[in-house]
Amino acid sequence: MDEDMIFDPSLKKKKKKKTGFDIDAALAEQENTSVEAPAETGDVDVPDDDNLDLDTFGKKKKKKKKFFNLEEIENALPETPPAEEPEPQEEDAVDDLVLEIDFSKSKKKKKKKNNVDDLTVEDDIKGEDQENVEDVHGDWIGSDRDYTYDELLERVFDIMREKNPSMVSGKKQKFIMRPPQVVRIGTKKTSFANFTEICKTLHRQPKHLLDFLLAELGTSGSVDGNSQLIIKGRFQQKQIENVLRRYIKEYVTCHTCRSPDTILQKDTRLFFLQCETCGSRCSVASIKSGFQAVTGKRAAIRAKTA
Amino acid sequence: MSIQNLNTFDPFADAIKSSEDDVQDGLVHVRIQQRNGRKTLTTVQGLSSEYDLKKIVRACKKEFACNGTVVEHPEYGEVLQLQGDQRENICQWLTKSGLVKPEQLKVHGF
Numbered sequence: 001m002d003e004d005m006i007f008d009p010s011l012k013k014k015k016k017k018k019t020g021f022d023i024d025a026a027l028a029e030q031e032n033t034s035v036e037a038p039a040e041t042g043d044v045d046v047p048d049d050d051n052l053d054l055d056t057f058g059k060k061k062k063k064k065k066k067f068f069n070l071e072e073i074e075n076a077l078p079e080t081p082p083a084e085e086p087e088p089q090e091e092d093a094v095d096d097l098v099l100e101i102d103f104s105k106s107k108k109k110k111k112k113k114n115n116v117d118d119l120t121v122e123d124d125i126k127g128e129d130q131e132n133v134e135d136v137h138g139d140w141i142g143s144d145r146d147y148t149y150d151e152l153l154e155r156v157f158d159i160m161r162e163k164n165p166s167m168v169s170g171k172k173q174k175f176i177m178r179p180p181q182v183v184r185i186g187t188k189k190t191s192f193a194n195f196t197e198i199c200k201t202l203h204r205q206p207k208h209l210l211d212f213l214l215a216e217l218g219t220s221g222s223v224d225g226n227s228q229l230i231i232k233g234r235f236q237q238k239q240i241e242n243v244l245r246r247y248i249k250e251y252v253t254c255h256t257c258r259s260p261d262t263i264l265q266k267d268t269r270l271f272f273l274q275c276e277t278c279g280s281r282c283s284v285a286s287i288k289s290g291f292q293a294v295t296g297k298r299a300a301i302r303a304k305t306a
Numbered sequence: 307m308s309i310q311n312l313n314t315f316d317p318f319a320d321a322i323k324s325s326e327d328d329v330q331d332g333l334v335h336v337r338i339q340q341r342n343g344r345k346t347l348t349t350v351q352g353l354s355s356e357y358d359l360k361k362i363v364r365a366c367k368k369e370f371a372c373n374g375t376v377v378e379h380p381e382y383g384e385v386l387q388l389q390g391d392q393r394e395n396i397c398q399w400l401t402k403s404g405l406v407k408p409e410q411l412k413v414h415g416f
């Protein structure tokens with residue numbers, strides 16, 4: 001029951017802190033813990049728990065909670081409320097984050113809610129995540145002995161790695177970017193209002209991003225007087241996000257270390273991505289719109305082929 | 307810069323590219339284009355000219371229940387056109403039939 005008392009309040013606290021994850025804070029906290037933990041072995045649960053707080057929330061914590069409930073203090077807490085309660089809050093948190101954080105949101109939200117603020121390419125994340133979850137829990141199920149300092153330390157680091165896959169490489173990557181503001185104009189055109197702003201954030205020439213967007217979307221468009229991009233065709237924000245994400249993967253983040261601190265240089269006919277962090281230099285695919293079907297009137301097709 | 311050998315950069319990548327040139331980069335490009343209204347068009351560019359695209363399009367039309375044609379383009383060769391967003395379908399079909407390796411497929415669009 002003691003454990004129950006400790007866990008319960010922190011669970012709620014945790015949920016509220018969900019917005020915006022800060023690596024620095026987590027690191028600082030982690031250091032604190034490593035100092036405290038050996039001193040008060042009896043209370044290890046407390047600092048450990050705080051750590052989780054900062055570190056974030058969501059699934060792992062919930063799972064852990066479940067494990068404790070089920071295996072140790074079976075009837076102490078009804079299991080359902082903690083499991084359901086977080087749902088609406090998570091939704092809120094997600095919405096808040098969108099404003100300031102990247103746009104990896106849409107996909108993640110579906111797959112894994114607690115990963116909203118990981119900024120790295122998500123393919124790499126999934127595998128690691130799951131492994132860690134298994135690992136970590138394995139050691140803790142059904143034990144009510146005191147946890148050793150080493151175990152706690154390992155646990156904290158596992159959690160941190162799980163939540164921040166970019167740290168695994170020992171590097172800190174922050175890539176904060178506003179989502180594209182996409183508005184329909186009439187029925188046939190779409191405005192990408194903060195196009196110029198996004199180019200600035202990415203440190204890329206508007207022309208380069210423009211070429212890529214138009215080639216990928218198979219359409220035409222131009223930047224108007226208000227520095228917004230007007231695209232022919234109807235596109236949703238999500239779709240533009242997808243294309244932007246691909247652009248960032250290919251032309252912004254370093255192919256070796258994934259740092260966004262890169263320069264795109266044109267050398268003869270090829271573009272090279274020069275990384276300011278690790279010094280790598282890769283050639284990147286040139287932008288080609290390739291084959292464009294004639295979608296106008298039939299007369300136009302005939303005129304072209306004739 | 308001093309450890310460039312360790313990078314994933316392939317120094318011969320350019321050589322391959324320039325010899326086959328921009329048009330045929332060995333990839334099969336699957337693109338989507340919007341037409342009027344909510345209609346879309348899927349194009350498949352870069353299929354080997356050894357294949358009979360007419361046969362392919364006939365099979366696809368039946369399989370995906372959509373219309374399609376083969377368009378001859380001076381620069382890109384024969385291009386497959388299918389009505390609607392058939393990107394998933396065509397990718398699956400091309401890999402399943404063994405005509406294209408998964409790594410050769412490049413899907414564009416939103």
Ligand SMILES: [Zn+2]
Pocket residue numbers: 254255256257258259275276277278279280
């Ligand atoms: Zn790098």
